[in-house]
Amino acid sequence: MIKFIRLLEFELGRFLRFLIPAIVLSAVIQFIALFDTITNYNAYLKESLESNVPMQQFSMHDVTGSGLFPVAILIVPLLFVFYSLFTWYREWLGKNTFIYRLLMLPINRMSIFFSKAITFLIGGLLAFLTQFGLYAIIFVIFENAIQPEYFTALNIHNVQPPYEMIQLTLFPTTSFEFLHIYGFAFAALLALFTAILMERSFSVKGAIGGIIYFIAYFVGYFYISALNSIDSMPWIIKPSHIFLMQGAYILLMMVISALISHLLLKNKVRV
Amino acid sequence: MIELIDVHKKYGRKKVLDGINFTVPKGEISTLIGVNGVGKTTILNHIMNLQPVTKGEILIDGEKHHPGIYDKVSFIPDAAITLPEMRIREAMDFMGSFYETWNKKRAEEMLGFFRLNKDDKIKTLSKGNVAKVNLLLGLALDVDYVLMDEPFSGIDIFTREQISEVFTSYLVENKGVLITTHEINEIEFIVDRAILMDEGKILREFNVEEIRETEGKSIIDIMRDVYSPYSDRISNYEFDKQ
Numbered sequence: 001m002i003k004f005i006r007l008l009e010f011e012l013g014r015f016l017r018f019l020i021p022a023i024v025l026s027a028v029i030q031f032i033a034l035f036d037t038i039t040n041y042n043a044y045l046k047e048s049l050e051s052n053v054p055m056q057q058f059s060m061h062d063v064t065g066s067g068l069f070p071v072a073i074l075i076v077p078l079l080f081v082f083y084s085l086f087t088w089y090r091e092w093l094g095k096n097t098f099i100y101r102l103l104m105l106p107i108n109r110m111s112i113f114f115s116k117a118i119t120f121l122i123g124g125l126l127a128f129l130t131q132f133g134l135y136a137i138i139f140v141i142f143e144n145a146i147q148p149e150y151f152t153a154l155n156i157h158n159v160q161p162p163y164e165m166i167q168l169t170l171f172p173t174t175s176f177e178f179l180h181i182y183g184f185a186f187a188a189l190l191a192l193f194t195a196i197l198m199e200r201s202f203s204v205k206g207a208i209g210g211i212i213y214f215i216a217y218f219v220g221y222f223y224i225s226a227l228n229s230i231d232s233m234p235w236i237i238k239p240s241h242i243f244l245m246q247g248a249y250i251l252l253m254m255v256i257s258a259l260i261s262h263l264l265l266k267n268k269v270r271v
Numbered sequence: 272m273i274e275l276i277d278v279h280k281k282y283g284r285k286k287v288l289d290g291i292n293f294t295v296p297k298g299e300i301s302t303l304i305g306v307n308g309v310g311k312t313t314i315l316n317h318i319m320n321l322q323p324v325t326k327g328e329i330l331i332d333g334e335k336h337h338p339g340i341y342d343k344v345s346f347i348p349d350a351a352i353t354l355p356e357m358r359i360r361e362a363m364d365f366m367g368s369f370y371e372t373w374n375k376k377r378a379e380e381m382l383g384f385f386r387l388n389k390d391d392k393i394k395t396l397s398k399g400n401v402a403k404v405n406l407l408l409g410l411a412l413d414v415d416y417v418l419m420d421e422p423f424s425g426i427d428i429f430t431r432e433q434i435s436e437v438f439t440s441y442l443v444e445n446k447g448v449l450i451t452t453h454e455i456n457e458i459e460f461i462v463d464r465a466i467l468m469d470e471g472k473i474l475r476e477f478n479v480e481e482i483r484e485t486e487g488k489s490i491i492d493i494m495r496d497v498y499s500p501y502s503d504r505i506s507n508y509e510f511d512k513q
Contacts, residue, residue, distance in 0.1 A: 003368075007369075095394075096350075096354060096355050096393070096394075097348075097351070098352060098354055100321065100346075100352040101352045104319060104346060105338075105341065105370075106340075109338070267323055270316070270321060271321040271322065
């Protein structure tokens, strides 16, 4: 166990070299969007005082609705997508082939798999909490920069309505939704890792198999989601049951991905 | 001992290894000889379970492969396998935190022997120094067996001499060593056994000292006998030696 924790610490250190600059960049852009909105507010205020036109209300939507803000929010998720591939391929490709060292460590090879996967969980949680912290800071600065009569306060869960998809996906409002969405993403990550290991084990044939496996994961999930929309179905399933089936499917796919990856790492993967 | 029993490897239809059988006993230095592409590196990768065999079995002290084997067998490949952004000191710490058999004192001694600066980053090192780091990381493990892939490949003459010294030092004493190489001259007088390969098969396996005493022949002489139908390849060896 101690060796697994050391490996996890090592992997996390490697990931943070990418994640921290991405979070900082995202924060900088968010603050630029904030100060841009405050500048606009001051300009409106001046115009309103000069021309006696009634002043419009300002809320966090004016910050999050700025064109820059969604770019800032998407930087970190895009890094996660990029790093999910990079975390494996960097070990094989490039001048130094670190995969030799990793595979020759005197530990169960699934430790490599899980250390990479848990790195994403910790990184995801860190990014999630940082973004909520940033929202709180931006909230306070914005509230203090706007005169109370022109300021509409919003709940932190509603600060992103101009981009409802982003809001719903990245910042779920209940613990169940959080577990569901992030569980779905984590199972997708494990399916992707399995697909990569298939490719690393069987090259072209493995790549084809891996792509099919990865797509099949999404198809299976959305099939369950759409069960009630299929006209030929002789029964109607309660939404809560569909929710449970999706949860069971996510767990099942995590176990299947881990089992396939275990077999590949133990018997088939090559340097 | 390390035992390879009827090991076969195929890439698609191409046979890379075709029924390989040999052993690497403890306390002896064995060498696998053959031109590029005959399957020498593949054999080492198989022993370390870095590539699956198509057929056959590999046993280490009678055991099939398991993660604990890496505390028993050390592999020194001819490529850089340490992260380029790591300093030598960090690479040593990394090894120390995972291997039960890591010998810190010996690693420090080898730093001095190879005249390496432990604060240097791997990416700033020359090919010769990367090879020395590989040797350091591989030989500082208190293992029973050491596998080395082309330890002299692309290395300058002074580094070669340093690496050759390793084979006559306590660093490999009582260990089973398996080296793949083209550079016969460098190892002629240090190896105990030679295994000649071609096209995925073992053509001949012999005790070097015994052949020298009974037939008065060197490794190169035996290679001439064995590879005579392939004289063009012999000239490749002569070329490599230059």
